[in-house]
Amino acid sequence: MKLIVQNLYKKFKDIVAIKDVSLEVEEREYVVIIGPSGCGKSTLLKLIKGIILQDSGQIFVDGREVSALPPEDRDIGFVFQNILLFPHMNAYENISYSPIVKNFNPSLRKKFIEELILFGKLEEWKNLYPNQISSRGIQQKISLIRALATGSKLLLLDEPLSSLDARVRISIREEVRNIVKQLGITAVHVTHDQNEAIAIADKIVVMRGGSIIEVGSPEQLYNRPKNIFTAFFLGKGNFIEGKIVKSDDNVTYAKAGNIILESNSKFNVGEKVIIFFSPENVLLEKGDENNLKGEVVEKRFLGRQIEYGIRVENNIIYSRIMRLDDPKYNLGNKIELHIEKDSIIFYKYPQEGLEKAFKLE
Ligand code: ADP
Ligand code: MG
Numbered sequence: 001m002k003l004i005v006q007n008l009y010k011k012f013k014d015i016v017a018i019k020d021v022s023l024e025v026e027e028r029e030y031v032v033i034i035g036p037s038g039c040g041k042s043t044l045l046k047l048i049k050g051i052i053l054q055d056s057g058q059i060f061v062d063g064r065e066v067s068a069l070p071p072e073d074r075d076i077g078f079v080f081q082n083i084l085l086f087p088h089m090n091a092y093e094n095i096s097y098s099p100i101v102k103n104f105n106p107s108l109r110k111k112f113i114e115e116l117i118l119f120g121k122l123e124e125w126k127n128l129y130p131n132q133i134s135s136r137g138i139q140q141k142i143s144l145i146r147a148l149a150t151g152s153k154l155l156l157l158d159e160p161l162s163s164l165d166a167r168v169r170i171s172i173r174e175e176v177r178n179i180v181k182q183l184g185i186t187a188v189h190v191t192h193d194q195n196e197a198i199a200i201a202d203k204i205v206v207m208r209g210g211s212i213i214e215v216g217s218p219e220q221l222y223n224r225p226k227n228i229f230t231a232f233f234l235g236k237g238n239f240i241e242g243k244i245v246k247s248d249d250n251v252t253y254a255k256a257g258n259i260i261l262e263s264n265s266k267f268n269v270g271e272k273v274i275i276f277f278s279p280e281n282v283l284l285e286k287g288d289e290n291n292l293k294g295e296v297v298e299k300r301f302l303g304r305q306i307e308y309g310i311r312v313e314n315n316i317i318y319s320r321i322m323r324l325d326d327p328k329y330n331l332g333n334k335i336e337l338h339i340e341k342d343s344i345i346f347y348k349y350p351q352e353g354l355e356k357a358f359k360l361e
Contacts, residue, residue, distance in 0.1 A: 001062045001153040001186045002027045003048070008057035010043055017043040018054070019210040025186055025203075030177055032197040033190045035207035036233070036360040041190040044207070045156045048188070050074050061154060077147035081159040083139045085130040091142050092117070092126040098150040113149060119179055120145040137168035144176060148183065155180065157189040161196065169193075173200050194234050198222060206230050223278065228347040231276050232358045238282070240275040240315050241349070244268060254346055257313040261290050261339070265346035272349035277339050279307065282319035284327055287338030292317070296333045310337060 003025040010018040017040045025031045033041050046052045048059055050071040059067045066074045085094050095116060099109045117126055120141050125133055133139055140160055147155060160176065161169045177200040180187045191197055197204050198218045206214045206221065206229070214227045225231040232239070242254035244267045251262050254275050261275055297316065298309025306326045309316045319337060321327075329335055350357035 002060075003154060003186060003188065004058075004060040005044075005048065006058045006060075008044070008047055008059070009055045010040075010047060010052070011055055016210050018047065021057070021207075021210075021212055023205060023212060023215075025188055027186055028181075028184050030180060030187045030189065030200060030202045031205060032201035032203075033188065033205045033207060034192065034194065034197045034233070037192060038361055039207045040210040041192075041207055042158050045078070045158050045188065045190055049076050049078050049156055051078075075150075075152050075154070077150050077152040077155040079140075079144050079147045079155070079157040079160045081162055083130075083136065083143050083163065085139060085143060085146075087130050090127050090129050091122060091133070094130075094142055095126075095146045095149050097146065102150070104151075112151075116145050116149055119182065121175075135168070137164050137172045140164060141172065141175065144179070148179070148185070153185055155185050155187045157187065159190055159192070161191070162193070169196070170199075176200070198234070204234075206233065208233075223343070224345065228274060228276070228350060228357055231345070231347070235278055236318060238275075238277050238279065238317055239354070240317075241354075242273050242275045242346075244271045244273060244346070251341065252346060256315065259292060259313055259315075261344055262341045263344040263346050264341060265344075267346055267348075273346040274349055274354065275344060275346055277344045279318040279320040281343035282310075282317055282337055282339055284308070284319060284321065284329070284335055284337050286336045287340065289341050290339045290344065292337050292339075294335060294337065296329045296331055296335060299329070299331060310335065312337075 005021060005023040008018050008021045021044060035041055047054050050069060058065060096113050117123060125138055130139060161173055164172060173196055201218055203215060204218055204221050205212055208229055214230045221230055222234055231237050240256045242256035244252060245255045246253040247267060247269055252265055252267050253260050253262050254273050256275060267273055292312045294310035294312035296308055297311045300307040304323055305320045306323055308319045308329060310319060
């Protein structure tokens with residue numbers, strides 16, 4: 001099912017919670033909306049579902065305008081952050097609830113529910129009551145399957161994994177995506193977890209202060225974000241203040257202290273910029289361009305990766321490398337590093353200053 005949201009506005013008293021939001025979600029696409037707390041993610045989902053009504057703007061599901069319909073007539077499934085299973089019903093009964101309410105043909109209903117339980121790998125839990133299921137991951141999977149049992153081909157998920165512990169969250173997020181993909185469903189999933197968004201989204205939507213500021217694939221938004229806030233929000237990037245000192249046809253040079261870095265970003269000489277690059281793109285060896293020398297001043301073990309903080313002049317540059325490739329530097333080591341110019345982006349220095357540009361609320 002295709003979802004189109006056009007010029008949506010929603011105010012709560014004097015707070016503008018949603019400000020001119022337009023969004024298209026293609027059939028079978030898995031879209032993840034990400035943004036800091038309070039930016040309007042839940043409000044947007046509630047508007048799409050019809051739990052609250054917009055002040056203006058339209059919502060279309062498969063070409064049909066649903067903007068003014070009550071939630072139950074919109075044919076949209078919803079999974080909440082807090083797990084809301086009926087305590088007096090076992091898992092099977094929870095999942096069957098809306099097909100019964102909707103008067104589905106009983107034999108078809110049974111087949112459909114059995115299929116969904118298989119899809120969700122929930123056979124061993126189906127006769128248990130919520131208070132007999134200790135795993136919150138399984139409970140949340142039951143609420144997901146229950147939302148799918150409505151037969152809706154559009155599913156909205158509001159931080160469905162945020163109450164789960166880290167390890168369960170990672171395995172369940174893959175499962176949720178797989179189930180949605182296998183059933184050919186269109187999903188809009190809200191999270192404030194950058195890794196979750198990057199891992200499961202076909203398309204990421206970044207929101208801030210009630211507006212959508214950028215939309216793109218995880219690769220685009222992580223490696224080549226157009227908006228400096230996206231760069232800040234999606235990863236622990238390197239941000240250095242600089243000034244453009246030279247601009248050729250293909251290469252632009254920015255100076256930060258005594259370092260000069262080159263990029264393909266286009267700017268004019270004299271402009272003040274922020275130089276951005278991801279820690280994954282800081283390579284700890286000499287290269288063809290952007291060679292620097294520094295001293296290791298931080299070292300952090302991140303599981304599969306190692307993060308080094310390297311002091312270069314007055315800046316600390318972060319580098320993340322796979323542990324297998326780890327040259328095993330220690331604090332105090334003097335090292336060489338480089339960043340390919342393709343992976344450096346210059347942003348116009350934000351008028352409001354860097355602190356405000358990165359402000360989370
Ligand atoms: P998010 O889900 O991104 O954390 P929300 O959509 O819940 O953000 O909230 C967006 C803004 O709208 C916040 O400033 C929040 O305080 C406000 N808000 C949300 N719901 C209501 C409400 N029912 N009444 C008043 N203000 C609300
Ligand atoms: Mg929310």
